[in-house]
Amino acid sequence: xxxxxxxxxxxxxxxxxxxxxxxxxxxxxxxxxxxxxxxxxxxxxxxxxxxxxxxxxxxxxxxxxxxxxxxxxxxxxxxxxxxxxxxxxxxxxxxxxxxxxxxxxxxxxxxxxxxxxxxxxxxxxxxxxxxxxxxxxxxxxxxxxxxxxxxxxxxxxxxxxxxxxxxxxxxxxxxxxxxxxxxxxxxxxxxxxxxxxxxxxxxxxxxxxxxxxxxxxxxxxxxxxxxxxxxxxxxxxxxxxxxxxxxxxxxxxxxxxxxxxxxxxxxxxxxxxxxxxxxxxxxxxxxxxxxxxxxxxxxxxxxxxxxxxxxxxxxxxxxxxxxxxxxxxxxxxxxxxxxxx
Amino acid sequence: xxxxxxxxxxxxxxxxxxxxxxxxxxxxxxxxxxxxxxxxxxxxxxxxxxxxxxxxxxxxxxxxxxxxxxxxxxxxxxxxxxxxxxxxxxxxxxxxxxxxxxxxxxxxxxxxxxxxxxxxxxxxxxxxxxxxxxxxxxxxxxxxxxxxxxxxxxxxxxxxxxxxxxxxxxxxxxxxxxxxxxxxxxxxxxxxxxxxxxxxxxxxxxxxxxxxxxxxxxxxxxxxxxxxxxxxxxxxxxxxxxxxxxxxxxxxxxxxxxxxxxxxxxxxxxxxxxxxxxxxxxxxxxxxxxxxxxxxxxxxxxxxxxxxxxxxxxxxxxxxxxxxxxxxxxxxxxxxxxxxx
DNA sequence: TTGAAAGCGATACCAC
DNA sequence: GTGGTATCGCTTTCAA
Numbered sequence: 001x002x003x004x005x006x007x008x009x010x011x012x013x014x015x016x017x018x019x020x021x022x023x024x025x026x027x028x029x030x031x032x033x034x035x036x037x038x039x040x041x042x043x044x045x046x047x048x049x050x051x052x053x054x055x056x057x058x059x060x061x062x063x064x065x066x067x068x069x070x071x072x073x074x075x076x077x078x079x080x081x082x083x084x085x086x087x088x089x090x091x092x093x094x095x096x097x098x099x100x101x102x103x104x105x106x107x108x109x110x111x112x113x114x115x116x117x118x119x120x121x122x123x124x125x126x127x128x129x130x131x132x133x134x135x136x137x138x139x140x141x142x143x144x145x146x147x148x149x150x151x152x153x154x155x156x157x158x159x160x161x162x163x164x165x166x167x168x169x170x171x172x173x174x175x176x177x178x179x180x181x182x183x184x185x186x187x188x189x190x191x192x193x194x195x196x197x198x199x200x201x202x203x204x205x206x207x208x209x210x211x212x213x214x215x216x217x218x219x220x221x222x223x224x225x226x227x228x229x230x231x232x233x234x235x236x237x238x239x240x241x242x243x244x245x246x247x248x249x250x251x252x253x254x255x256x257x258x259x260x261x262x263x264x265x266x267x268x269x270x271x272x273x274x275x276x277x278x279x280x281x282x283x284x285x286x287x288x289x290x291x292x293x294x295x296x297x298x299x300x301x302x303x304x305x306x307x308x309x310x311x312x313x314x315x316x317x318x319x320x321x322x323x324x325x326x327x328x329x330x331x332x333x334x335x336x337x338x339x340x341x
Numbered sequence: 342x343x344x345x346x347x348x349x350x351x352x353x354x355x356x357x358x359x360x361x362x363x364x365x366x367x368x369x370x371x372x373x374x375x376x377x378x379x380x381x382x383x384x385x386x387x388x389x390x391x392x393x394x395x396x397x398x399x400x401x402x403x404x405x406x407x408x409x410x411x412x413x414x415x416x417x418x419x420x421x422x423x424x425x426x427x428x429x430x431x432x433x434x435x436x437x438x439x440x441x442x443x444x445x446x447x448x449x450x451x452x453x454x455x456x457x458x459x460x461x462x463x464x465x466x467x468x469x470x471x472x473x474x475x476x477x478x479x480x481x482x483x484x485x486x487x488x489x490x491x492x493x494x495x496x497x498x499x500x501x502x503x504x505x506x507x508x509x510x511x512x513x514x515x516x517x518x519x520x521x522x523x524x525x526x527x528x529x530x531x532x533x534x535x536x537x538x539x540x541x542x543x544x545x546x547x548x549x550x551x552x553x554x555x556x557x558x559x560x561x562x563x564x565x566x567x568x569x570x571x572x573x574x575x576x577x578x579x580x581x582x583x584x585x586x587x588x589x590x591x592x593x594x595x596x597x598x599x600x601x602x603x604x605x606x607x608x609x610x611x612x613x614x615x616x617x618x619x620x621x622x623x624x625x626x627x628x629x630x631x632x633x634x635x636x637x638x639x640x641x642x643x644x645x646x647x648x649x650x651x652x653x654x655x656x657x658x659x660x661x662x663x664x665x666x667x668x669x670x671x672x673x674x675x676x677x678x679x680x681x682x
Numbered sequence: 683t684t685g686a687a688a689g690c691g692a693t694a695c696c697a698c
Numbered sequence: 699g700t701g702g703t704a705t706c707g708c709t710t711t712c713a714a
Contacts, residue, residue: 002435047433051395052707092388094343335676337519393691
């Protein structure tokens with residue numbers, strides 16, 4: 001049998017209440033008693049039984065808010081599945097999760113959503129953030145008012161949020177550079193495509209890619225990065241135009257959405273499978289393109305986890321009183337080729 | 342607040358005991374009462390509080406046995422860390438974990454270890470299995486005697502084990518074939534190296550690799566697979582010899598241990614970074630070789646999880662009464678290049 | 683500063 | 699078949 005509070009209490013000749021106060025640093029205990037109890041706890045290798053604690057705490061109820069920008073993208077739909085799963089579990093434990101998705105990157109609507117959540121009385125907030133100064137400022141306020149904030153998918157480090165759950169985007173970019181490097185051993189010309197400049201996550205991926213190619217793969221030449229606004233049609237057009245100007249393009253890297261447009265263009269040009277294409281996100285469409293060989297490598301960033309984890313971290317904090325263990329919950333940079341499916 | 346047994350009991354006009362009997366299918370309840378209770382539970386969306394259940398159950402104590410073959414390999418040392426972590430947590434909850442590592446693949450010593458564990462009174466067993474008929478037969482007996490068995494790292498499907506935790510080895514081989522294919526776009530000659538024929542995990546990886554290369558990458562030629570007995574010195578010698586016979590080797594795939602020997606040989610031949618090398622397992626040494634460019638791709642199979650999960654699955658089953666959710670707990674086939682470090 | 687007691691939700695066991 | 703009750707380990711509250 002594991003050591004319990006009561007055993008420590010008996011050994012120390014005090015009551016469980018006193019031991020509890022010591023173990024949980026609630027104060028109001030004579031220092032010498034405290035010292036004795038701590039010593040005994042240590043000697044006995046006391047570890048609180050998480051089930052006992054959770055049982056008591058789980059009767060509290062809280063409201064947790066989750067705001068999800070870029071809600072229209074296929075990837076974010078997968079994230080939302082994770083959030084829904086967390087909601088299910090949390091609801092079953094008596095608390096509440098409010099979800100608000102916002103199309104595209106929209107700071108104003110995000111600010112409005114935050115205000116709405118606050119007036120709804122949420123006690124914890126998770127959101128896809130970003131570098132917009134108004135948003136960061138707002139989050140600092142929220143946090144100062146005592147509401148813990150967790151960012152996911154897109155961080156906002158200066159806001160003072162508790163933790164970030166998501167890809168280490170810059171590094172993911174470097175990994176893709178490495179993949180491109182090994183696929184193009186003899187070097188060649190690469191077309192990099194980004195979504196929006198404002199999408200911090202996508203920009204970081206692009207930066208990591210460009211810097212690594214430049215520094216580590218001298219035989220590879222980068223065209224200037226193009227912006228496709230996360231849109232297939234625009235991405236398709238970009239590829240066609242680029243190929244017209246540079247028929248010898250050997251690789252394409254797209255850090256945001258619009259992947260399908262790129263695939264269509266490559267097919268139309270008869271270059272599917274010939275040009276090395278590296279994309280992000282394991283959506284159904286991307287799966288198919290990976291399978292048929294149009295996409296060579298795909299970085300999966302565990303969408304489900306990005307939705308599930310933040311809500312659970314807030315639940316554990318608010319209800320069970322367990323703060324997150326880490327500031328960064330980086331999801332695996334999961335490289336996939338078609339045989340991974 | 343979440344729905345509790347008591348609320349259902351009140352609504353149904355019975356006692357909690359009766360509801361408990363219904364919910365947990367313990368019988369001894371009049372069918373009509375049972376039906377009514379189930380209906381109410383459903384209407385109220387009743388979900389048992391796992392903490393309450395765990396609290397009661399966690400006072401039981403059990404002995405869990407873990408047997409680890411190939412215990413001398415760097416990879417298995419990482420697995421053992423996972424087991425140790427599980428042991429720590431399980432011990433803190435009052436149960437016991439006995440660990441036995443066995444060097445190399447040794448069916449006899451494994452059988453002996455199983456017998457020792459049984460006479461020690463373990464109530465659940467996790468082990469690295471394998472296809473040896475005596476072992477499978479033994480495991481069938483063990484299972485028949487009511488002791489649940491879980492395999493990890495190396496499966497033994499015919500033994501009737503409850504679950505397997507580890508890599509999907511055949512598929513991992515196909516993934517490596519894909520990596521080799523994209524690194525060697527123009528084809529070339531490949532040297533495949535295996536450890537022991539008897540190591541089922543390694544053989545499956547080799548089979549997946551060979552079959553996929555043969556079927557999907559016609560421009561790549563495979564040399565006959567060599568066996569290095571998981572030994573660096575042998576692997577080194579194999580590489581030297583192979584290069585003497587075939588100086589135009591473009592890639593090496595090693596499905597087991599001996600990775601470091603391959604790296605040394607490539608360095609000695611001045612071919613480090615020139616020949617595409619794909620290996621398994623994120624050991625410290627392999628990390629270095631990945632970093633310095635001698636290894637191109639590495640498949641990490643989450644050693645920690647392979648040790649941690651099996652013990653925890655047994656704990657959840659024996660103590661909390663929760664059977665594993667799946668038969669296969671496949672660890673991610675985690676492709677890494679040097680930028681992943 | 684400390685102790686005693688109630689209660690969290692589920693289970694096990696013993697009466698009836 | 700069914701109800702009542704003690705119990706698991708911990709937190710909380712109130713009185714001393």
